[in-house]
Amino acid sequence: GAVVSQHPSRVICKSGTSVKIECRSLDFQATTMFWYRQFPKQSLMLMATSNEGSKATYEQGVEKDKFLINHASLTLSTLTVTSAHPEDSSFYICSARDQGLAGDSDTQYFGPGTRLTVL
Amino acid sequence: AQSVAQPEDQVNVAEGNPLTVKCTYSVSGNPYLFWYVQYPNRGLQFLLKYITGDNLVKGSYGFEAEFNKSQTSFHLKKPSALVSDSALYFCAVRPLGGFKTIFGAGTRLFVKA
Numbered sequence: 001g002a003v004v005s006q007h008p009s010r011v012i013c014k015s016g017t018s019v020k021i022e023c024r025s026l027d028f029q030a031t032t033m034f035w036y037r038q039f040p041k042q043s044l045m046l047m048a049t050s051n052e053g054s055k056a057t058y059e060q061g062v063e064k065d066k067f068l069i070n071h072a073s074l075t076l077s078t079l080t081v082t083s084a085h086p087e088d089s090s091f092y093i094c095s096a097r098d099q100g101l102a103g104d105s106d107t108q109y110f111g112p113g114t115r116l117t118v119l
Numbered sequence: 120a121q122s123v124a125q126p127e128d129q130v131n132v133a134e135g136n137p138l139t140v141k142c143t144y145s146v147s148g149n150p151y152l153f154w155y156v157q158y159p160n161r162g163l164q165f166l167l168k169y170i171t172g173d174n175l176v177k178g179s180y181g182f183e184a185e186f187n188k189s190q191t192s193f194h195l196k197k198p199s200a201l202v203s204d205s206a207l208y209f210c211a212v213r214p215l216g217g218f219k220t221i222f223g224a225g226t227r228l229f230v231k232a
Contacts, residue, residue, distance in 0.1 A: 110162035
């Protein structure tokens with residue numbers, strides 16, 4: 001099946017530093033990847049949609065200068081939280097759709113998530 | 120507005136009993152419907168989906184879901200619950216031709232031994 005990996009799984013950083021989270025589709029090409037944020041005991045909040053080779057589309061209320069998204073290849077998207085603050089602490093999850101000809105283009109597959117703690 | 124409702128925050132069931140996790144949706148046109156499961160500190164795992172065809176869809180780990188167009192529902196079911204089924208379950212919908220997937224708030228399932 002389609003596998004999405006995320007790295008790191010857990011990161012603790014000091015306030016003011018930047019953190020990069022990688023999302024990779026391991027066995028399929030992902031033209032589109034999605035970044036979500038999940039607060040405790042809550043549903044997923046879509047932050048942005050990233051398309052390979054073009055700028056990400058951010059949801060309303062999400063600061064694009066704070067959450068930098070790069071989708072440099074068909075298998076890799078990165079989310080960089082710049083100048084992180086304690087309120088950025090959260091669980092970040094990426095997702096990808098396999099839009100190749102032989103793939104299941106209907107289903108989103110999710111990474112295991114990254115727990116970010118900003119001290 | 121397009122939306123997904125999971126009316127129960129929590130469902131409790133005894134091991135071996137059947138379980139149902141409810142989901143209703145409101146979208147224009149025909150929907151793609153999905154169920155995902157999330158274990159603590161993990162991402163979402165795909166369980167099953169309905170695109171078209173038979174209203175009863177079978178998925179992973181013995182789960183199934185029934186699409187009911189007239190009631191705009193897509194309830195998740197399992198004939199015999201296991202303690203290991205205890206997790207957070209999300210219903211999701213994407214309108215045909217749409218780009219974004221809309222997620223419900225999630226239902227926490229507790230299966231007691």
